[in-house]
Structures are given as C-alpha cells and as structure tokens.
Amino acid sequence: MADQYAGTDPGGQPPAPPVLRWEEPPEGPVVVLLDQTRLPAEEVGLVCTDVPALVRAIQTLAVRGAPLLGIAGAYGVALAAARGYDVDDAAAQLAGARPTAVNLGYGVRRALAAHRAAAEQGAAPAQAAEAALSEARRLHREDAEASTAMAARGLGLLDELLPGGSHRVLTHCNTGALVSGGAGTAFAVALAAHRAGRLRRLWVDETRPLLQGARLTAYEAARNGLAYTLLTDNAAGSLFAAGEVDAVLVGADRIAADGSVANKVGTYPLAVLAKYHHVPFVVVAPVTTIDPGTPDGASIEIEQRPGSEVTQLTAQGFAGVAGTAPGAATAVAPLGTQAYNPAFDITPPELVTAIVTEAGVLSPVTAGGIEELCARSRQVTIS
Numbered sequence: 001m002a003d004q005y006a007g008t009d010p011g012g013q014p015p016a017p018p019v020l021r022w023e024e025p026p027e028g029p030v031v032v033l034l035d036q037t038r039l040p041a042e043e044v045g046l047v048c049t050d051v052p053a054l055v056r057a058i059q060t061l062a063v064r065g066a067p068l069l070g071i072a073g074a075y076g077v078a079l080a081a082a083r084g085y086d087v088d089d090a091a092a093q094l095a096g097a098r099p100t101a102v103n104l105g106y107g108v109r110r111a112l113a114a115h116r117a118a119a120e121q122g123a124a125p126a127q128a129a130e131a132a133l134s135e136a137r138r139l140h141r142e143d144a145e146a147s148t149a150m151a152a153r154g155l156g157l158l159d160e161l162l163p164g165g166s167h168r169v170l171t172h173c174n175t176g177a178l179v180s181g182g183a184g185t186a187f188a189v190a191l192a193a194h195r196a197g198r199l200r201r202l203w204v205d206e207t208r209p210l211l212q213g214a215r216l217t218a219y220e221a222a223r224n225g226l227a228y229t230l231l232t233d234n235a236a237g238s239l240f241a242a243g244e245v246d247a248v249l250v251g252a253d254r255i256a257a258d259g260s261v262a263n264k265v266g267t268y269p270l271a272v273l274a275k276y277h278h279v280p281f282v283v284v285a286p287v288t289t290i291d292p293g294t295p296d297g298a299s300i301e302i303e304q305r306p307g308s309e310v311t312q313l314t315a316q317g318f319a320g321v322a323g324t325a326p327g328a329a330t331a332v333a334p335l336g337t338q339a340y341n342p343a344f345d346i347t348p349p350e351l352v353t354a355i356v357t358e359a360g361v362l363s364p365v366t367a368g369g370i371e372e373l374c375a376r377s378r379q380v381t382i383s
C-alpha cells in the first residue's frame with residue numbers, strides 16, 4: 001500500500017495566521033482567535049471583546065486543544081481585568097467552560113494569581129490588569145518553548161523505537177500549531193520527523209464527529225508539506241492489520257496521577273489496536289497537562305457534547321453547537337435519535353509506550369514516574 005494513498009504535499013503556502021493574539025484597538029483590548037470552526041475553508045478571525053464571547057468560542061471549539069485552551073483562559077482573565085469586569089467571576093466562567101482539559105483551569109489560575117498578587121501589593125487596577133496580561137504572555141511563550149522541547153525529545157524517542165528512520169505515523173484529532181503557542185504536541189514530533197527527512201507518511205484519522213483530523217490536521221500537514229493521508233476513524237484497524245503503522249502519536253487533555261490519559265474520543269481504541277499489533281503508542285503533552293490532583297482515569301470528567309453533532313451534518317461537514325455553524329443542518333439519522341457523544345476517552349497507562357513531555361520522557365508510564373516528573377515541573381506550584 002503506497003502511492004495510491006498519498007495525500008497532497010503542496011507546501012509553499014503563506015504563513016498561517018496566528019491562532020490567538022491580544023490586540024489593543026482604541027475601543028479597548030480584545031482577544032482575536034483564528035476561528036477553527038471555519039477551517040479549512042476560511043481563515044477568519046473571531047474577535048472576543050468580553051469573557052462571555054471567549055467562553056462561547058471555547059464551547060463551540062472556535063478555540064480548542066488543551067495547551068491553547070490554557071493560553072486562552074489566561075488571556076481571558078487579562079481581558080476581564082483590562083476591561084474592568086469582575087475578575088473572579090470571569091475566571092470561574094472561563095475555567096468552567098469545558099471540563100476535561102486540565103490546561104484551561106491551569107491557565108486561568110495562573111493569570112488570576114498574578115492579578116491577585118499585584119492587587120494585594122497595592123497595584124492600581126490598570127497595573128493589576130497588566131500583571132495578568134504579562135502572565136498570559138509568559139504562559140504563551142512557555143508553551144512555545146515546551147513545543148520545541150517535546151518535538152526534539154519525541155523525535156529522539158521515535159528514532160530509538162524505530163531504527164531505520166522512515167516512520168509511518170498515525171495520529172488522531174489535531175495537535176499542531178492550532179493548539180499551541182508553538183508547533184504543538186504530537187504533530188510537532190511528526191513535523192520534526194518530516195523536517196529531518198524521517199517521516200514517510202502521516203496517517204490522519206478524520207476524528208468524528210467534529211473532524212479535527214480532516215479539517216485541521218490535514219490543513220496543517222498540507223501547509224507544512226508533509227506526506228499525509230486521511231482515513232476514516234474506523235479504517236484504522238485494517239491499516240494496522242496491513243502493517244502500515246509504525247507508531248501512534250497523540251496528544252492529551254489530562255493525564256491523571258496514575259498515568260491514565262484522557263484524549264479525543266477514539267484514542268483508546270487506537271491504543272488497543274497498537275498493543276495488539278505491537279506498535280508503539282506515544283502520548284506527547286506538556287507537563288501542564290499532567291494533573292497530579294486527579295488520582296486516576298475514572299476520576300477524569302469527560303465532556304459530553306450535544307447529540308446533534310452526531311445526528312446532523314452541515315455543508316461544512318459537521319454540525320457544531322446549534323446556531324454556530326453556517327448553513328442548514330441535514331439529518332443523518334431519523335428525527336429524535338439519541339446519540340452518545342463523549343468528547344474524550346481514557347487510555348490506561350499499561351497501553352501507553354511512553355509519555356513525552358518537555359521535561360523528560362516517561363517510559364514505562366507509572367504513578368511513581370508521574371509523581372517524579374510533576375515534582376520537577378512548574379505545575380505543582382499553582383494550586
């Protein structure tokens with residue numbers, strides 16, 4: 001199975017627009033997002049002038065992916081402070097916008113802590129707002145640095161696991177620059193392999209129902225000139241059986257203290273397939289995604305999304321949250337059909353070959369290893 005499955009490698013595209021930026025027009029500060037619900041058809045900015053708009057952007061997945069949710073949450077607190085809204089209330093709204101990605105609450109708490117510390121030291125409101133903004137910017141930078149380190153460590157691990165250097169990698173959901181201050185997590189590793197001339201093919205799961213793989217990872221792969229091929233999620237089994245997958249690389253939304261990994265629904269079946277076929281299953285995530293406060297997989301809250309995302313399609317290919325997707329929705333199931341639509345699933349640590357973070361690679365994945373990694377990480381200092 002080779003060339004007839006090849007995706008397009010156009011490369012040479014103009015640089016992608018920034019996924020999130022802070023702007024200060026005369027009318028007041030705003031957070032501008034690249035609206036991910038409109039990709040790949042359109043690269044459109046979504047201007048959030050207040051916290052409810054940002055919360056809605058988070059819930060509709062205009063902004064998404066664990067690290068970027070943390071960054072967005074931090075800028076959201078800065079926005080509330082700069083515009084004179086109730087910062088505690090804004091922080092609660094932002095942190096509660098989606099439950100599974102631990103980074104969201106982490107980013108919110110960091111900006112809130114910076115704002116509080118400044119206020120407690122007698123800073124004027126404008127200075128306290130500036131402190132929150134500086135913290136958001138710091139988190140943004142740190143995430144970019146973490147991406148670079150994860151890409152290098154992940155590529156080193158791939159080379160170790162797969163001597164010979166012509167990797168065929170399967171990925172799920174979207175984990176590139178669209179979710180990060182830098183090149184992302186799992187996708188950043190694939191990109192590093194591509195740039196080192198060691199990526200033969202990136203297999204991209206379409207990732208039903210919201211098509212983060214088809215819409216976003218394929219977009220990023222095409223932009224970066226990767227050899228990639230899209231598949232429906234349920235084609236993965238036959239791809240493994242045909243011996244076409246050398247490694248699986250995925251991101252994470254929350255890693256519990258026992259090493260259980262919550263990630264986009266459909267990740268767990270890939271881990272089971274990988275185990276059966278003796279293929280390495282590698283999770284790439286910054287230490288900010290590890291949550292030592294969540295003891296195990298069963299304790300991770302899994303976001304349940306509207307059934308309409310499964311039972312309806314739009315011209316864009318997915319329904320999204322009612323009222324947000326342009327174009328009329330077409331039913332693909334009889335009216336009144338109930339749908340099971342969890343946004344994430346849990347992969348137990350025994351199915352994970354390694355967790356790659358910017359601080360180190362954990363393999364095998366054990367509760368003790370997680371504890372040690374967290375003891376070295378910055379995350380534990382923020383409660």
Ligand SMILES: CSC[C@@H](O)[C@@H](O)C(=O)COP(=O)(O)O
Pocket residue numbers: 061064065066067101172173174175179184185186212250251252253263264265343
């Ligand atoms: C670094 S991205 C890791 C995860 O956030 C990603 O795989 C994922 O599941 C994103 O889910 P989404 O629902 O699109 O926010």
